[in-house]
Amino acid sequence: MAKKNSPKGGNRKSSFAADLPPSLHAERRGEIAILRLARPEKRNALDDVLILGMERFFTALPDDIKAVVLHGDGEHFSAGLDLSSLAEASVAEGVQHSRMWHQAFNTIEFGKVPVVAVLHGAVVGGGLELAAAAHIRVAETSTYYALPEGTRGIFLGGGGTVRLPRLIGTSRVMDMMLTGRTMSAEEGQAIGLSQYLVKPKTGLAKAIELAKQIATNAPMTNFAIMHVLPRIAESDPASGYMAEALMAAVAQGSDEAKSRLKDFLEKRGKKVLHK
Numbered sequence: 238m239a240k241k242n243s244p245k246g247g248n249r250k251s252s253f254a255a256d257l258p259p260s261l262h263a264e265r266r267g268e269i270a271i272l273r274l275a276r277p278e279k280r281n282a283l284d285d286v287l288i289l290g291m292e293r294f295f296t297a298l299p300d301d302i303k304a305v306v307l308h309g310d311g312e313h314f315s316a317g318l319d320l321s322s323l324a325e326a327s328v329a330e331g332v333q334h335s336r337m338w339h340q341a342f343n344t345i346e347f348g349k350v351p352v353v354a355v356l357h358g359a360v361v362g363g364g365l366e367l368a369a370a371a372h373i374r375v376a377e378t379s380t381y382y383a384l385p386e387g388t389r390g391i392f393l394g395g396g397g398t399v400r401l402p403r404l405i406g407t408s409r410v411m412d413m414m415l416t417g418r419t420m421s422a423e424e425g426q427a428i429g430l431s432q433y434l435v436k437p438k439t440g441l442a443k444a445i446e447l448a449k450q451i452a453t454n455a456p457m458t459n460f461a462i463m464h465v466l467p468r469i470a471e472s473d474p475a476s477g478y479m480a481e482a483l484m485a486a487v488a489q490g491s492d493e494a495k496s497r498l499k500d501f502l503e504k505r506g507k508k509v510l511h512k
């Protein structure tokens with residue numbers, strides 16, 4: 238079904254693959270889209286072409302895609318910023334460059350559907366900033382995290398100063414940036430960088446399983462979880478309670494909620510227990 242937000246022309250499969258650069262590969266699995274960073278020869282380093290391609294992909298997702306899985310080719314999720322792209326940049330270009338990343342990663346965090354990232358190998362610098370824009374992170378035990386910006390004489394520029402302290406706290410981000418140390422998958426899991434820790438080569442399957450589960454939720458509820466929950470979490474409690482009440486009423490007033498509640502009450506609905 239070609240909906241208004243689909244890129245023009247083409248069939249479903251090519252509808253989002255068509256205008257992607259070679260460094261990105263997209264595939265559809267029913268209601269799930271799987272986006273792969275496909276630049277393993279450069280350890281999935283993020284250059285402008287790749288960042289802009291991601292922005293186009295997430296902006297133009299077809300309406301019948303309900304969740305996205307993001308993963309990386311080769312031995313690493315991403316080595317972060319393509320360091321060759323900033324070497325000659327002026328201060329003004331540096332600001333523009335960072336704002337471009339912000340815009341692209343906002344289409345992930347505040348896009349149409351939840352994104353599950355699969356992490357393995359290096360998740361460093363801008364790679365960790367990218368991972369932080371996803372809603373769920375599944376880390377394979379090979380994953381290691383680092384923020385080597387200090388070593389390179391640069392700074393976070395892909396939203397990491399905002400997203401990472403919210404995930405793991407300012408003091409941990411300071412430690413990672415000041416020391417440039419690597420953090421293991423286990424440590425990352427313990428402090429909340431990932432929500433799932435899985436064996437090598439099993440991350441994609443786990444992420445697809447999670448994405449399929451997410452896709453069964455009412456779209457309005459997924460929207461509220463992505464767009465409303467984080468804003469409420471950052472607002473003062475009184476405004477938060479009010480926003481929650483309004484969102485709850487909007488969700489429960491939808492036809493979808495009414496039919497799901499009816500299904501449950503008439504013994505047709507799913508029970509909640511699943512791992």
Ligand code: 1HE
Pocket residue numbers: 278279280282283312313315316317318319320321335338359361362363364385386389391392393394395
């Ligand atoms: C790259 C990049 C890159 C690899 N930009 N080309 N990020 C970093 O500081 C991490 C830099 N990369 C590394 O430390 C290592 O590459 C890894 C530990 C990730 C992987 O090591 P390894 O041994 O598997 O690969 P390699 O041999 O180091 O790299 C293979 C190729 O990828 C090589 O190119 P080649 O042409 O010589 O084959 C590398 O130059 C290339 N490569 N990483 C460009 N990052 C918005 S602000 C965000 C700020 C940051 O992200 S700072 C962190 C940058």
